[in-house]
Amino acid sequence: MTTSTEPKTNPIQDGHSSEHRERKWQDYFTFSTDHKVIGIQYLVTAFFFYFVGGALAEVMRTELATPDPDFVQPEFYNQLMTMHGTIMLFLWIIPAGAAFANYLIPLMIGAEDMAFPRLNAVAFWMIPPGGILLLSSFFNGAPQAGWTSYPPLSIVSGKSGEEIWILSILLLGTSSILGAMNFVTTIFKMRIPDMDIHSMPLFCWSMLATSALILLGTPVLAAALILLSFDLIAGTSFFNPAGGGDPIVYQHMFWFYSHPAVYIMILPFFGVISEVLPVHARKPIFGYRAIAYSSLAISFLGLIVWAHHMFTSGTPGWLRMFFMATTMIIAVPTGIKVFSWCATLWGGKLNLNSALLFGIGFLSSFLIGGLSGVMLAAVPFDIHVHDTYFIVGHFHYVLFGGSVFGLFAGVYHWFPKMSGKMVNETLGRLHFILTFIGFNLTFLPMHQLGLQGMNRRIALYDPQFQTINMICTIGSYILAVSTFPFIINIVWSVFKGKKAPRNPWSALTLEWQTASPPIIENFEEEPVLWAGPYEYGIDTESIDGNESVEEMLAEVGAES
Amino acid sequence: MQSSTLDESKVALNYHQAIETAHHGHPDHRMFGVFLFLISDSMTFLGFFAAFLIYRSIMPAWPPEGTPELELLVPIINTAILVSSSFVMHKGQAALKKDDVSGLQFWFGLTALMGIAFLLGQGYEYFHAEFGLTTNLFTSCFFAVTGFHGLHVTVGVLLILSVLWRSRQEGKYSSTSHFGVEAAEIYWHFVDVIWLVLFVLVYLIN
C-alpha cells in the first residue's frame, strides 16, 4: 500500500534527468551513438546509393532499347549490371532495412537506445567507405561478373575490380553482422518490463528473424569470398577447375548466404507492412501470432533452400527434389502472411494516403513475385527459364515491388515521426501512381521476354525482342520520373512542411507516445504499455471504434 | 476493491524490479552480444569446414596423389598446449572471483605465453612444410583453414594481453566487475574448440 505512490518518481529517470539536449543538424555528420541519428544516417546513405544504382539501371535500359550495343560497349554493360545489382542489394535494401530497425526498435520497445550504441555507430560508419570503395572501382575497371561473382568468370574478368568488389562486400557484411547483434540483444533484453514477447510490435519479430539470418548466413559468404580472394590474388584454385578446384563449392557457399539474403532484404519490410496496414485500415492485425511465427518459419526454411539457384549446375536429381520441396514449403508461411494482411485490410476503414497506397502496392506486386517464385521452384520450369529475363522479372517483383514498395510505405508512415513534419499527400500519391505504373511497365513484360528465351546479362539481343524491350525501357523512364515528386516532397516537407503532432495516425505502438521527432533519449518518462500494438476499434461498447482509440491515446498523452 | 489492491501490489512489484535494474546502472548485455558474435563467427569456420568436407568427398583422392605426409608431432604438441591453456585460463578467472587480481594476472599471463607458443609452433610447421599454398587443393585448404584459425589465436592473445594491461589499474577488474575477463576467456575456449574440430578434419581423417 505504502509503495503505491512511489513509482511516479521512477529512479531510472533520476540519473540523467530532464536536461534534454537539442538535436543539431551537425550531429548527422558525426560518429553519433544515438540510434535515431544512426537510423537517419543509414536511411539517407541508402537513398543516395539508390539513386546511383537507379541511374546505372537507366543507362542499361537505354542500351537495351535497341538490339545493338550502340549506347554502351558490352564490357561496360557488364560493369553497369554488376554494380547496379551490388549497389541495390548491399548499399540500398540491406542498409535501408537496418535504417528502420535502428530508428524504430528502441522506440517501439520503450528503450532509450540500442543495447550497444557505440558498436551501432561503428556498424554504420563501415557503409560509406564500403560504398565509396565499390564505386571507386569504376576508375580502374569495375567488376563484371554479376552480383553473384561466380568463378571461374570472376577470376578471369579483371582482377582489381573483382578484388575491390570482394573487399567492399566483406566490409558491408561485417557492418551487417554488427547491426544484427545489436538488434537481437536490444529486442531480447531492453523491452519495458510490461512488454512480453507477444505484445511487441510485429516489426520487432521480423527483425529478429532477419538478424538470425544475418548472423548465420553472412559469415559463410565471407568464407567464400576469402577463398575467392585467394584464387584471385594468391594463385590457389579453390574454385578454379583449371587448377583442380571446384566452382560448384563456391555456388553452394554463396547461395547459403544469398538465398537467406533475399529474406534479409524482404523480412524487415514484411515487418513494416504489418505496422502500416492496421494503422491506416483502423483494424487489429489479423493473426498476430501467425505473422510473428511465420517470420521465424521463413527464417528457418530460408536456410535450407539455397540450391534452388543451382538446378542447372549439375546438382543430382535427388538433391534437386529436396530443394524443390523445401522451396515450395516456404510459400506456406509466406502465404500465411499475405492472407493475414489481406484479411487485415478486409472491411477496414481504409485511409488511402501515401503510406497505405504503397502498402497495398506492396501486397499486389509481392504477390506476383511470390507466385512466379513458386513457378521457379519447380525444377522443369526453372531449367527452361534459367538465366533468362523471366528471372529478372521475378526478382524485381520481389525486390522492387516487395522491398522498395514496403520501404516507401514505411518512409511515408514514419516520416512525421522522424522529421516532425507532415508530407504533402498529393505529391505522395503522385509518387505512388507513377511508381506503380512505371514498375509494372518495366518488369511485367520481362516475364514474356524470358519465356521467349531472351537471356539476361547481355547487351545485345535478337531483334525479335525489340518491341517488348522498348516497353520496358519506357517503363524505366517513368520510374526515373517518379522519383522527382518524392524528392521534392521530402525536401519541401523537411523545411516547409506542416508541423506533425506526436501521433498523426492515432497509432498504438510506443514510438507514437513521444514527441515528433522524439527527444534525445526517446521518452520523457518510461512509456506505459496500455494496449496491445494493434487493438484498433475493438472496444465494442463504443459506437465508433476510432473514438475509443482516441480516448485511450489521450490517457497516455499520445493523442494526435 | 479487491482488484485494486491486486493492482497496487503489481505496481509495487514493478517498482522493485525497476530499482533492481537501476541499481546496476545500465544492465549489462555485453556477454549476450559476445555469444551472438561467436555464433556468427563459428559459421565462418563452418563454411570453411563444409568446403573442406565437400572437396574431400568429391575428389577422386584426398589428399590428392603426391601430397607430402603431414608432420603430426608439432600439431599434437600444439593441441596439448592449447587445450591445457583453457584450463590455465579458467584458474585466472576463478582467482578473480575471489578478488585475487594478482592470481588473475599470473594465470592469464601464462595463458598468453601458451598462446604465443602455439603460434610459434604453427610458424615452425609452416616454415618446415614440404609444400606450399598453391601445391594442390589440399595444401591450399590446409593453409587457409589453419591460417584463419591462427588469426583467431592471435586475436585471442591480444585480448588477453589487453586484459593484463588494464588489470594494472586498481579496481578495474573485481569479483563483481569482470566483463573483459569473461569475454576473453569465452573467446579463448571458442578458439580452442574450433581447433579440436580442425585438428580432426585436417590432420586425422586423411
Ligand code: HEM
Ligand atoms: C529503377 C528501377 C530498376 C531498373 C530499371 C532495373 C533494371 C535492371 C536491369 C536492366 C538489370 C540487368 C538485367 C540483366 O542484364 O541481366 C537489372 C539487374 C538487377 N537488378 Fe535491377 N532495376 C531496377 C531496380 C532494382 C532494385 C530496386 C533492385 C533491388 C533492390 C534491383 C536489383 C537488381 C539485381 C540484384 C540485379 C541482378 C544483377 C546481376 O545480374 O548480377 N534492381 N536491373
Ligand SMILES: [Cu+2]
Ligand atoms: Cu533463393
